[in-house]
Amino acid sequence: MPGASNSPAGDAANAECDPDLLRFSVHALAPDLTTGVQRVKVYNCVAGFARLYATPNPNPNGAQPEGDQFFLRFTGGHWQLLMRGAGVDCGDNAPQLAEACAVFDRG
Secondary structure: OOOOOOOOOEOOOOHHHOHHHHHHHHHHHOOOOOOOEEEEEEEEEEOOEEEEEEEEOOOOOOOOOOOEEEEEEEEOOEEEEEEEOOOOOHHHOOHHHHHHHHHHHHO
């Protein structure tokens, strides 16, 4: 299945953790990814929070743009962006990630 992840850690049975839904959501949350999102690798998806890496589609000239890590929260029936960046991680002690990272630590 295009855009699928190998096996997301956490609550993969929840519909909101479906890699294709997450790929679509990331594309909607990141309009700068003008070529779209080729695939996502879901690292965590549990209790309304997700952490994933999104790989954009290649540019028309064939160059592959770098991807980003996304931290998302599922609320109000859709995913919202908490934070994004290739170097962003739970160890950064970013206040906007505190709740998500605590949930991921509990597994």
